[in-house]
Amino acid sequence: MEFAAFAARAEELEAEPADLETVALVADLFTEAGPDLPTVTRFLLGRVFPAHDTRTLDVGPALCYEAIARAAGPNVTAADVETKLADLGEIGAVAADYDFGGQRGLAAFAGGGDGADGGDEAGSGGGGLTVAEVDAELRDLAAASGAGSESTKRDALFGLFNRSEPAEAKLIARLVLGEMRLGVGEGAVRDAIAEAFLSGDAEFDEKPDGESDEPVVHATDEEVATVERALQVTNDYGRVAVLAREEGAAGLDEEGLEVGRPVQAMLAQAGTVADALEEWDEAAVETKFDGARVQVHYDPAVADGTESDDALGPKLYSRNMDDVTDALPEIVEYVAERVDVPVILDGEVVAVDGEGDPLPFQEVLRRFRRKHDVDRMREEVELRLHAFDCLHADGDDLVDAPLRERHDRLAALLPDAAADVTVTDDPDEIAAVEAAALEAGHEGIMLKDPDAAYTPGDRGRNWLKRKPDVETLDLVVTGAEWGEGRRASLLGTFELSVRVEGSGGGDGGDGGDGGDGGDREADAYETIGKVATGITDAELEELSDLLEPHVLAESGTAVDIRPAVVFEVGYEEIQRSPTYSSGYALRFPRFVEVRSDKDPADADSLVRVERLAGDADD
């Protein structure tokens, strides 16, 4: 597929406000994508690699601006690009606004071609890019490593811009920065896969009077659910789209979990004991650990006492599916020593002191993504695995099994590490479990529906997290101000925003889905306050270094920041307020820490704030 054709479809999608029409347009695109279907599917979601793949492009805004500047023409600088960005608001519009292609590629002169005339030869300015070529270039770019990798990435990206027309350049810029802004979220892609390949009739229906071209999406709830389930277990939209096309629902039904291919973690909402006991007959009560979420994948592949070539892991993946295996060797050893069948486990890694009592969350972070000095830090910070779910055991996928059964399998596999579960309908018993958890130094309790399946990536009502008192929120930094006096070179007074689920996309607002991980409905962000207290000078320096690469625009001392960094912020009360766009403000906000284990998509939502403020409808 020509990349220009894909870019034209993307323009249509961006201009389309209606959900059903969007699904129909995406379904139409999928049916025409041919061999590029998996790539097209991923590109729509701002991805080059499947969500379970730990590779990333690792292209920051600064590098992208430099590549655009080079392609834009003589004497255009990255600073000029940033100035244009401040005017136009988003990088795709900036890339589309320049006239790329003046720089010829050598290939334009190969084989006697007259590159000065432009034309369609690969490597000439303008024209000729295919979806497959863009994918291959971006994969090469992701593979660049070592001292010269930044230069290699800049050159490769420059080469891509150089060959692109405005609509293509817009998509490339957005793709490398993970900000597609097409108004196409995971739900739309899921529905479109069902519509394109499972539904009997993907054509538009005309109303009887023939006056309306309102699209009708034919895919049934059952067909959509089939796609959804396959997405949950494969974590790969491209693969699912191809399977749906090639093998239909039967092929999708056969898909299962694969040890070594992480799936999205099942998530919890905030909730009360009353909520739990109202909604379920009984609640499964577990300790809520103040640690870092891990997914354990291990296939010992031992037959007759000999390890086979199929052996894998143990591999450990973070909540964002980053591979954190090397940073946590004792967890790897713990699992390898005790488990002798293939497993996928969900759990939490917690730092403990010499007595085994839990230490604060930031102690885990000292270990979690560490690449150097792992052995030394292993001596300093002791870790413990608390496993609380079992998605796969010895050939059996368990995601559709009830929690009770999954926990039984877990307890049989890892009796010492399996979290204790109390299943009860007695509020007093729940209170006793909570008191014991807090007494032991843990964060609180989780309430789970003991009969519910494991739904990867779903923040449903089957898991509720109950904290003793809501004191902190995880909020996204969307702005800041340069300091004064001795703090003039530091960012401070950070503007905080809550996440508004699935309401962003092509609104041109300050929404964004963060890096290469745009596999959610596009979120938007609404401001809820500013935090300037609780931060030392040393922390300000660290925060400035952390946030500066994400600066979108500056005006005076005010700075707009791309949603990328999550702060945990303490407060005393949530009040309604006309000052901030969320409609709420925090009383006495104070900085607690950077939640480097969370993406903006994991930050607290406006719905949660409404609930905490007592304004929720439910």
Add this chain to the structure above:
Amino acid sequence: MAAADAEADADAGGATESVDRMTVTVRAEVLQDVVDQLLTIVDEAIFRIGYEGLSVAAVDPANVGMVMLEVEPAAFESVGDGMFPIGLNLERLDDYIGGASGADPVTLSYRPERRSIEIEHTNVEVEMAGIDPDAIRDEPDIPAIDPSVEFETDAGLFVDAVENADLASDHVRFKAVVDDGEVVVIGEGDTDEIKTEISSEDISDGAIKRDAESLFSLNYLISGGMLKPLGSGTDLRVEYSEDHPVKMHYDFADGLGHVTMMLAPRVGTN
């Protein structure tokens, strides 16, 4: 000068590609010159080494700049009886040969069964894994054309002229008019313009056959770009035509090594 031959042969890949283990020995300074020139545009390249000497061609990730390089067998202390191809990471190779200098012999032994080379020099032995040649970008085959302008001058003078352009711009324009008999190297900034003349007195050989001017990105030429290895005392031959790639040729290793650099122009900006 044999640079044109190097250019023509760059894609030929040698006669017989060896599948047997074989060894060549070359002076450290020759190998270092090869690596230094390649590192100006790429970080990995496919070498073909053996009884025909060494040849390598590499194009940058944006397909804008290319380096083709050939070392004659006479520059080697010893060559095997075949040719072996191997893709190598240049930064690592640079590190591994960094301890050798001048006339120190560097021995390269090809291990086809492991797709690696053993590097031996001074008191160092390294086994270096090769890169899958398919993973390395193919260079385009650029046909030779009769250039409108070709001239030979001192490389130091040419580099100075190009660096002058950098004072005002991030691109350089080469302009030659038949009647003037000189080449003007121009840097045009948004506000300033700087011109450096390479007069007929500075040109040892060549001809301006047709008026021609072309614009090139300085990113590829200076500040670590393709001209980095060049200095005064080296003869540099430059060929270009209106809105066509510029080619620059020079020799090293006592005339036994030949380099051709090629850079595509920016067009439509006057």
